[in-house]
Each structure stands twice: as C-alpha cells, then as structure tokens.
Amino acid sequence: MSVAVLTALALIQSAFVFLLITTLLMSRWFRPLGSKLARERVDELSRELYRYLSGQIDLEVALDRLDDAKLSTILHALQDVAGHVKGGLWETLVTAARERPWFRIVLSRSGSRFWWRRLDAAHGLSVLARPSDEIRLLRLLGDAHAVVRLATVPSLRRVPSQTLVRAALDLADSGRTPIQHYVVETVSRLPGLNLASLRVRLAGGVDPRETRALLDLAACLGLPDLLPAVLDCLQHPVLEVRIGAVRALSRFPHQKVTKALVLALSDPEWQIRAQAATALGVIGARDAARPLFRLLNDHSWWVRLRSGVALRLIGEPGIQMLEGVRPSYDRFAADMARYVLGLDDGALGEFAGEDVVGYATSIPARVA
C-alpha cells in the first residue's frame, strides 16, 4: 500500500476521532441546555392547565395549547398537574383531551416495538385512562420492560378493575422491593377494592409470592375483615409467608393478635421470633412485656435486639424491666438492655422498623 493511501486513511481516521470528540463535548454542553428548555416548555404548559383549572382560560384554549406542544411535553405537563389536582374540571379536560389527535398517538404507542414508546403510552394512560382502556393497560402491566410495567401501575387509580388489580399484584416479586411496596401502596388506595376476593385469595393462596404481596396489601389496609385470613397465614408451610403474616399483624391491634404474636415468640425460627417481637412493640402490647423480657437472652442477637426495642416501645413497664436487668441474671440480656436503653429516638425508630426479613439468614451465634 502506498504512502499516499496510508496518509489518506490516517487523515480520515483522525477526522472521525475529532468528530466523535466534538460530538461528545457538544452533547455534554447542550444536553443540560436542552433539558432546561424542555422543562421550561413543560412548566409553561402546566401553567396553562392551571389557568384552565382556576377558570382563567376556557377549555378550548387549554386544548389548543396542548395541541401545539410536543407529545413528551404534553405528557409531562399532564402528569405534573394530575399529581396535584383531580375532580370535575380535570375530568372534563381528560374527556376532551382523549378526542385530540395526539391522544391517538399515545394509544398507538402502547403496541409499539420500542419500550420507550410503550412508556409514553403508560405515562399518558396514567393520567388519561378510562375503563375502555382496560385491555391495553393489562398488556402494559405485563410488559417485558419493568419501567413500563411500573409506569402503568398509577393507571389503576383511574380504571377500577379487579383484573387490573390482580395483574398489578402479580408484579410483586419474592423480595420486599421498593417496587413491590409501591404496587401494594397504590393498590391499597384504590377506591372500591374488592375485599371479599382478597380474603378468598389470601386463604387459598398457592403461590407464596402472591400470598406475601397480599399480606402486605392486607397490612396496608389494616381492615378487621381481613384479620382471620392473616391469622391463618401463620400456619403457612413457607417461612417467608409466615414472616409476612407476623409483620402484617402489627397493623391489627387486637387481643387475638397479641395472643398469636406471643405464641410466635416461641417459634423455632429466629426470624419469626424477631418479627413477632417487633410487631408487639409496634402494637404497644403491654400484656406481652413478660414474654418479651424472656427473649432478652435468646440465642439470636437480632431477637434479643428486637425484644429490647419492643420493651422500650411499649413504655413504662417495658423500660422498668430493661432497667432491672442485672449481669447476674444473664450477661447477654444485661448487655442488650443497656444497649437498647442507650439508643436515641432516631436509632430506636430505625430499629423499630417493621421489616426484619432483609437480614442475612445466618443466625448470629451466641458466644459463651
């Protein structure tokens, strides 16, 4: 190959490298500017929507403003305003907006090959959905992309449907992730949630993951009707479900619950004992002070900690018991009592969190 050809190739390569670096730098400089401008456009449109809601402009004017904007700007502005306001005027806007050409694009994107387009559809439907969109929402809730599934969950607030609730609960995975928590929280706030069907599903749950999610939902709702089904879950063969049941019971302050939790303090599994102690603390069950005190010398450090924290949470009788522990009674119990009594309110709040399932499953052995 001649020197001239090699030189030309080198020049071409250098030009490409230069172009690449320039593009990267330009993108670094211009992207924040682009985001700022996009935000300004969203704010401007949101302001128009608020002007409509406060009666300063007519519906037609607001719709014209929406029509003039880019789809992403429309969706952002609608989501921003829908987060603050609902009611008659808003629903009038929704009804009219669904007739606009850009809404047809939103609907068509729900079947797109590209996940970011399906995400647009999920965002749009989260503020504009109606019962007629049920099938579309069901498909989006089962989307291959997690972010699309998650963005679809708020649509449930607009479309009351047991089928959608079931599909949303199926999203819950085996761990207590923020996503699961978000799904359960959203579902628990849906108007007209069918409690009878929830009871039946809790009682006959075959899939432990679903039962866990339903227990979280029952805990969020805290309705007495659900208590028998939650109590039954204490006999479930899967440990994770039993832990979920014990945690859920902390939201049902009732004599029956205290008895069941005191019984759970003698469970062979340390997670159950720790969770039961926590639940008794959350309920503030003074009747349980004595059994909690006995757990201060449990072989698991976590159980000792949770019992100590629960004793502090139930107030004066528990605190007196903690103050009365002497090393001559049990060195580990005395250490834990001193530790718990020394916790400030913030640390106590942290330890009093309702969830003890996230710990490693290894049981810290008590060293003699």
Place this chain on the structure above:
Amino acid sequence: MPDLVIVQDDPLFLEFLEYLFVSRGYRVRSFHDGSEARDWLDAARPGRDGPVVLLDPEIPGLSAFDLMEARGFYGTGQFRFVILSVEGSEEAQVRSLRLGALDYLVKPVRLPVLRAKIENFLSSPHS
C-alpha cells in the same frame, strides 16, 4: 397579617393556589422555600385568630411536625395548620391531626373541596 399562608414545594402549583385564593379576596402569603417559610413563621406574631397555613410537610428546609408542635393551635403560636401532602399514610395523618392540624388533605386534591374547606376555616375563627 395575611389570612392564608401557603407553603408548597412546587412553584407552579403554589402560583395556582395563590391565584385561587387571591382572586376571592383573601390576603395570601406564599413560600416555596422551606427555610424562608420557617423564618417568616418564626418571626410572625399572629393575633388570637392567626392565619391558616396550608402546608406541604415534604418541603425541604422545614420540619412540619416540629413547626406544628411549636407554633400550631395547640402550641405557643396561633397558626392553624392544614396539611396538603402527597403522603397519604395513616401515621402521617394521625400525627398531624394529633399535633392540632385542622385537616389533612392528600394530593391530588379536589379543588372545590380544598377551596370550601379553607374558606370554612378562614370564616370560623379558632376552628
């Protein structure tokens, strides 16, 4: 002294609420910065029927619960707090009401309901 103090994180929503009440003839003071609101509320010396404070407890720079404890109707001040928040948990609602909040509204809020409630509170001194 204003009739209504609005403390909300989102400036657009704040602007909207401000218009909603100013247009009906109320004197409104609004803040979207928590520390500014805190300074103003700390310095203000309201009379017996102090203003209603429409407060977003999630606003950075201000601890809503501490503020209600110190300056709420049951505290040493005479502000009457109404909470307007995205947080709808039972705990937050019960805690706020126990600290003397007049009401706890969860976003998204129905505007006519919000307006009617605030106007009721404003027209009934020492509610």
